[in-house]
Amino acid sequence: MTRLAIVTGSTRTHRRxxxxxxxxxxxxxxxxPEGVELELVDLADFALPVLDEPAPAAWGIYAHEHTRRWSEAIAAFDGYVFVTPEYNHGVPGPLKNAIDYLYAEWHHKAVGFxxxxxxxxxxxxxxxxQIAAELKLADVGTQVALNTYTDFDYTGVDLGDPAATGVFAPAERHADGLATLLEEVTVWSRAxxxxxxxxxRELTATAS
Structure with missing residues (x-):
């Protein structure tokens, strides 16, 4: 069984x-593909503070329970699909923060976006x-790009309401893109x- 985590990269209250x-x-x-298990991993469920570990993540020594819980969750998977918004031309802070908490847990796995x-x-x-490359994550070429204008329906929505996210209504073509993405992530995760x-094995031998 190949286990893939769908990591929800936004923690904002009224989020898409x-x-x-x-x-x-x-x-x-x-x-x-057959033999693939998908599971949601929502950053909002972990309530990670701004990185507060005393040691660098590369040391793998965690002082806090929230870090150990996050580490156990991420280490359990063979690959990942990051679901990410774009904030101010870049990665949302909560997702970057969560990634930086860990190091070896990401190594030699695959990721799609x-x-x-x-x-x-x-x-x-x-x-x-760029971040994935530093963490020894194999990022696949296919990605799904959803537009907040055309892939959400705002019919009858008061756009002056801060909670007005619209109804998610993705174009049909995105399902094909997602299928290709998952195929690529699965192939690389298994490889x-x-x-x-x-x-x-090398770490076990070194420890003994």
């Missing part, structure tokens, strides 16, 4: 990310690709399993 992540989960479960925003979240995704196993 929850609806997008739910769509990735339900649509993805129909389209994912579903972005959303007025430009489809593409600039946030480009930044995430990298041998690298993860070898790394684990």
């Amino acid at each position: 990310g929850a609806a997008v992540a739910d769509w990735v989960l339900t649509t993805g479960r129909k389209a994912a 579903v972005g959303y925003g007025v430009e489809g979240g593409v600039r946030a995704v480009e930044q995430l690709r 990298l399993a041998t690298v993860r196993a070898r790394t684990d």
